[in-house]
Amino acid sequence: MLKNNLINKLDYRVDSAGIDCSVLVTDNHENILYQYNADKIFPSASLIKIIIARYALEYEKRDSTFMDQMILVDPDNIERGAGVIRGLWNHKWKVHDLMYLMLNASDNTATNELIKYFGLHNLSNWTESHYTNVEIKRYMMESSPKDNLINLNEFIRPWRELFDSNSKVSYTIKEALRHSLNKDKLPGLISEIPFSGITYNKTGELSNAEHDIARFVKDDVFLDCAVLTGFKSENERVKCINFIQNVGLIVAKSL
Template sequence: MDWNKEIQGLETDFSSYMESGIYIHDGMKLLFSKNKEELFPSASIIKLPIYLYYYEQAIQGRLNLMDRVNVSNKGRANGSGVMHVLTSIEDWSVEELLQLMIAVSDNEATNQLISYVGLENLQAWIKEKTWNEEIALRRYLMDYESGLVNEVTPQGAVSVLKEIMELGSNHPLWEKQIEKPFLLQQFRTGLPGYLDEREIPILEMLNKTGEDNEIRHDVALFRYNNQIVYIAALNKNVKEEAKAIEWMQELGKLAFKFLTNAV
């Protein structure tokens, strides 16, 4: 499949509606990129390195995911998620917070996880990674008053998701637990939007979205018949949300076309 030709057609139709970055990788080699090293405001894509940190530490025996965290029912971060609604529940396990952070993109769960190990510790851990210049975790979620912005590049988004998946495949006893919230992801309107796993049972789509004012992101792993493809689709200065979503869905269709042609 000629990715350059296919995506050029999308550029003609959608480039006037947003500024975008793309990174597409088949697990072994780069298939296509656009603005792959440009930093975009990350929105909820920043939750991916936090998730990786926790499972990496847990597998190394440095952290117990069954530990309990007491969360005050006052002052919880709003936006996406459910914890700011379920205020009667104040006792949560670390694992529950991790699952909520990915499956429903819970902002309060994310902030609790940052606080539990410390923002500075997470920042220091990121600095040790090969993708350290691709991701910047500077603040808690919804902390707009700080004036700081969390950022990620298209290449960085794929690198972190790929490392999460490889962590699971390298530690089979952990694999299902690590992949669970991605497979049960509640936000499927982006890259997976035109596809339905119920109609294509051997297709698996594991994704994480990121949304904020004039920002619409999605990064995903598509698996089909032992073939894989990773895609990061990042947008900023979005003029029409519907167009950004449609653009991501078209990229998802191209991913499936690539996988079916590769079989």
């Protein structure tokens, strides 16, 4: 009954929105409760940072102390877009801090420093060998003919794997996602319920895309929800954000 109700509400929202989108909702038993265009490939925007975090779990198996290693960040290599490092005086960072900033504040400088640390080639090969039609091919904000790509059918796997791990790296990742500085999309309207649980989320945006993935947790039950949207004009951006917010509200209400 819950699944049918959720399907009806989300179908109506998808149909009435009339936008280019992909939606996937799964429960804590990995059952698919709802999917729409979940195999469609979109540019990933900052959601690719989840893949980098997932790779960090693999890296931890080889070096359990890597999160304590220090990275010197050249002040001339501060990236545009999201981030807080540009306004801070510190130029020497632990890998742990860069990981937290990448996910919590979606910091592009932190992300690119981690890509350098792990190696873009290593990240790219590992991702292609583990997930179908998920690709990491470039640094954040880099002009390149190659793009970072995801589809929800595959992207939900590394998202779940981050939560399933009980390692030290996973703890940092989950704390960063729980306290994400950008909760205005999928969790954006849950204060209207109000929602008594907790949320974890990672958002992403480009000039032609608005994305978000979130876990809604209440008591011992959770739902994972991901939405990808694409548009051709800036006027459509608000429409896409509103759509994502309403999907999040529907999912949160179902718990």
